[in-house]
Amino acid sequence: MFKWKPEFSVNVEEIDKQHKRLFELGGRIYDIASLKDSFDHYDEIMEVLDELRSYTDYHFKYEEKLMTRYNFEGYEEHSFEHLFFMKKLDRIEKKDIDSAQNETALDLVKFVANWIEDHILKSDMKYKDFFNSKGIR
DSSP states (O other): OOOOOGGGOOSOHHHHHHHHHHHHHHHHHHHHHHOOSOSOOHHHHHHHHHHHHHHHHHHHHHHHHHHHHTTOTTHHHHHHHHHHHHHHHHHHHHSOTGGGHHHHHHHHHHHHHHHIIIIIIIIIHHHHHHHHHTTOO
């Protein structure tokens, strides 16, 4: 489900590297959600959720810094999508994760998978040619 493919590349080495890290985090969430045992996975869920929050914040700031530096026309819409992602993580964190571990992990899997498909394959591709034309690779 979280396998990097060439069509995800925005042809900017650093952003592709960051996107690959997000795929890894999605894979970790998927692994937790796939466990069919009766063990408590609260700490694992919280660890990956914290890491996802921290890393996406770093990644979004990186992208937005490039966008503002080069006056990318789609900056406002793009940054709004980033804000939506962070707000969704806030809502997930405010749920009673401990009593709904499997549900939370599945929600995270779906959310991150949809984000990759909708955001990286659509929104991020809008800046691919723009950044490349500015010599950013």
